[in-house]
Amino acid sequence: MNYEKYSIGQLAKKTACKVETVxxxxxxxxxxxxxxxxxxxRVYALPHVKRLNFIRRSRALGxxxxxxxxLLKFIDEPNHYCGEVKAMAMQQASVVxxxxxxxxxxxxxxxEMIIQCSSGNKQVDDCPIIDALYTEKVVGQ
Amino acid sequence: MNYEKYSIGQLAKKTACKVETVxxxxxxxxxxxxxxxxxxxRVYALPHVKRLNFIRRSRALGxxxxxxxxLLKFIDEPNHYCGEVKAMAMQQASVVxxxxxxxxxxxxxxxEMIIQCSSGNKQVDDCPIIDALYTEKVVGQ
DNA sequence: ATAGAACCTATAGTTACTATAGGTTCAAGG
DNA sequence: CCTTGAACCTATAGTAACTATAGGTTCTAT
Numbered sequence: 209m210n211y212e213k214y215s216i217g218q219l220a221k222k223t224a225c226k227v228e229t230v231x232x233x234x235x236x237x238x239x240x241x242x243x244x245x246x247x248x249x250r251v252y253a254l255p256h257v258k259r260l261n262f263i264r265r266s267r268a269l270g271x272x273x274x275x276x277x278x279l280l281k282f283i284d285e286p287n288h289y290c291g292e293v294k295a296m297a298m299q300q301a302s303v304v305x306x307x308x309x310x311x312x313x314x315x316x317x318x319x320e321m322i323i324q325c326s327s328g329n330k331q332v333d334d335c336p337i338i339d340a341l342y343t344e345k346v347v348g349q
Numbered sequence: 350m351n352y353e354k355y356s357i358g359q360l361a362k363k364t365a366c367k368v369e370t371v372x373x374x375x376x377x378x379x380x381x382x383x384x385x386x387x388x389x390x391r392v393y394a395l396p397h398v399k400r401l402n403f404i405r406r407s408r409a410l411g412x413x414x415x416x417x418x419x420l421l422k423f424i425d426e427p428n429h430y431c432g433e434v435k436a437m438a439m440q441q442a443s444v445v446x447x448x449x450x451x452x453x454x455x456x457x458x459x460x461e462m463i464i465q466c467s468s469g470n471k472q473v474d475d476c477p478i479i480d481a482l483y484t485e486k487v488v489g490q
Numbered sequence: 491a492t493a494g495a496a497c498c499t500a501t502a503g504t505t506a507c508t509a510t511a512g513g514t515t516c517a518a519g520g
Numbered sequence: 521c522c523t524t525g526a527a528c529c530t531a532t533a534g535t536a537a538c539t540a541t542a543g544g545t546t547c548t549a550t
Binding site for chain 1: 526527528529530
């Protein structure tokens with residue numbers, strides 16, 4: 209296997225990731241320690257690019273680091289089934305949906321307060337937004 | 350003004366907040382240093398309750414600590430206008446809306462992957478979710 | 491007086507990065 | 521070959537908003 213070689217900076221650029229983040233992922237075990245030059249510089253290749261892209265895409269989908277470790281274990285080790293991956297994805301979809309619902313409730317509360325503030329030239333003492341935050345039970349709490 | 354007196358634990362309970370968080374808010378200047386007993390225990394009263402409720406509600410709405418400092422400054426200092434509060438609330442609503450949009454894109458991407466995984470008993474090697482994370486450009490990245 | 495709960499301050503940990511500091515390596519140009 | 525500046529290295533600290541822990545003191549009820 210003769211792959212093209214990449215420095216960490218090149219790997220980071222290919223994956224829209226920071227060098228420090230690659231260091232971090234290696235430290236926490238998401239990325240393997242790569243071979244080095246005689247001078248100690250890391251040397252990466254295509255499989256590293258693919259693995260880091262996998263990690264970044266999973267992060268983008270909101271999977272936590274620990275979950276990504278699980279997903280990578282499914283890949284790295286034999287005898288795992290697509291069903292296990294699907295279950296994780298479905299669980300994640302459920303988490304995302306809950307966040308969306310939460311945020312939509314917050315949005316409603318904010319919009320309600322904004323509507324009440326028809327004029328912006330009242331003193332803060334008479335501000336319905338401030339009143340709401342000080343006294344009323346705000347949806348989303 | 351003779352208010353009822355509360356310990357920090359009582360304050361925390363009234364505001365659905367942790368004692369440590371109250372300490373934290375005092376440290377960062379959101380909450381004032383209250384009077385103490387001779388033994389050094391903090392003594393709170395109703396205005397503290399109201400202020401902490403304000404802070405918690407604002408947090409619940411997604412305002413950052415720095416923003417809440419601004420809001421509290423509007424209250425603590427004279428010569429501010431409701432319009433300034435409204436602007437902050439509208440900016441916050443905009444931020445929340447953007448988060449909602451992001452999350453909905455993530456949700457679509459997750460659901461798309463889940464749909465592709467019709468059967469859960471394939472080996473991981475053939476898993477369309479893993480494939481998608483490894484090779485395709487996932488929406489939301 | 492005793493015991494246990496609640497309080498205190500100080501510090502570290504959580505999550506997922508990100509920044510900084512001080513030093514080394516590498517590559518390009520003269 | 522030498523120089524220079526970019527990129528690399530490791531180690532540590534910082535970010536945001538809390539939260540946990542440790543060791544000691546105060547308070548209250550019995």
